[in-house]
Amino acid sequence: MRSARPHRVRAGEGVDHPFADLLRPAAGQPFRWAEHQGRELLLVEHSRCSAVFSRQGGQLLHFQPHGERPLLWCATRWPRIGAIRGGVPVCWPWFGRHPMEGGWPHHGWARLSDWRLIHKAADDNGVRVTWRLDLHDWQVELEAELGGRMSLQLVTRHRDSEPCVLSHALHAYWRVSDVARVALLGLDGAEGRDLLSREPCRQGGELRVIDGCHRVFRQGGRVKIQDAGWQRRLCIDGGNNPNTVVWHPGSRPLSEVSWAEGLGFLSVQGAACGDDSAELVAGEEARLSLEAWVG
Ligand SMILES: O=P(O)(O)OC[C@H]1O[C@@H](O)[C@H](O)[C@@H](O)[C@@H]1O
Numbered sequence: 195m196r197s198a199r200p201h202r203v204r205a206g207e208g209v210d211h212p213f214a215d216l217l218r219p220a221a222g223q224p225f226r227w228a229e230h231q232g233r234e235l236l237l238v239e240h241s242r243c244s245a246v247f248s249r250q251g252g253q254l255l256h257f258q259p260h261g262e263r264p265l266l267w268c269a270t271r272w273p274r275i276g277a278i279r280g281g282v283p284v285c286w287p288w289f290g291r292h293p294m295e296g297g298w299p300h301h302g303w304a305r306l307s308d309w310r311l312i313h314k315a316a317d318d319n320g321v322r323v324t325w326r327l328d329l330h331d332w333q334v335e336l337e338a339e340l341g342g343r344m345s346l347q348l349v350t351r352h353r354d355s356e357p358c359v360l361s362h363a364l365h366a367y368w369r370v371s372d373v374a375r376v377a378l379l380g381l382d383g384a385e386g387r388d389l390l391s392r393e394p395c396r397q398g399g400e401l402r403v404i405d406g407c408h409r410v411f412r413q414g415g416r417v418k419i420q421d422a423g424w425q426r427r428l429c430i431d432g433g434n435n436p437n438t439v440v441w442h443p444g445s446r447p448l449s450e451v452s453w454a455e456g457l458g459f460l461s462v463q464g465a466a467c468g469d470d471s472a473e474l475v476a477g478e479e480a481r482l483s484l485e486a487w488v489g
Pocket residue numbers: 277279290300301408441
């Protein structure tokens with residue numbers, strides 16, 4: 195994989211992102227709605243951070259603590275209909291392909307559906323925002339706390355009388371200088387499955403992406419993206435999530451994402467999938483969490 199990629203840095207502002215022209219400096223009211231590429235966006239302009247959510251998917255698309263470069267990557271161009279590639283898509287109520295229904299959408303309905311904003315509040319430390327999606331007898335909420343760091347909780351409530359199997363993920367796209375120049379630390383010794391080679395895998399030392407990566411590790415907890423290009427260490431805490439998924443397409447093209455743009459992210463996801471999917475009986479809850487900050 196070629197490693198050089200152009201990126202524009204604005205003095206004091208960090209790296210450009212698709213929302214630079216929409217966001218204004220914080221001044222009083224921290225929430226504002228806007229429309230962008232056919233989607234309804236909630237803009238957060240707070241003295242501690244700026245952020246963007248889309249109603250479609252209840253998806254956090256952008257998060258930038260003041261004085262830092264953005265933590266999340268988002269594609270510049272979005273399909274007219276379909277999932278927005280970037281930020282933290284919520285894969286729910288299944289991850290990847292549906293186990294039985296081949297024609298159903300990849301990664302579930304949540305990122306294609308409009309969510310309801312049920313709570314938003316701000317104080318000196320940052321903002322709290324909660325989105326909700328009701329789908330038949332299931333309810334899912336995304337609770338976000340954004341300030342100097344970002345914290346996401348995904349809470350699923352199963353209210354049907356029948357037991358069910360849930361797989362889900364907070365499929366974060368982390369912004370990096372160049373995926374070829376980063377190392378993922380914290381997975382040494384972790385076991386899992388390499389979905390490219392279709393073999394079990396065990397991580398030895400740091401993980402570097404060489405022309406693509408798709409591994410599902412059977413542990414949550416903390417990892418760090420050590421970014422040599424930006425001299426930045428991004429800390430990610432997957433808490434008690436059963437899986438950490440690491441994905442980058444390598445040289446495989448992504449629709450509507452240029453090759454150079456695609457070098458600007460590494461996807462490290464908090465998930466419960468495959469053998470670690472949640473089995474819920476009536477009234478039970480399942481949770482995923484993801485926290486991130488510059489260390
Ligand atoms: O392309 P999607 O549906 O947005 O999903 C993102 C990626 O998610 C990964 O889990 C898949 O292995 C990739 O094939 C996929 O491209």
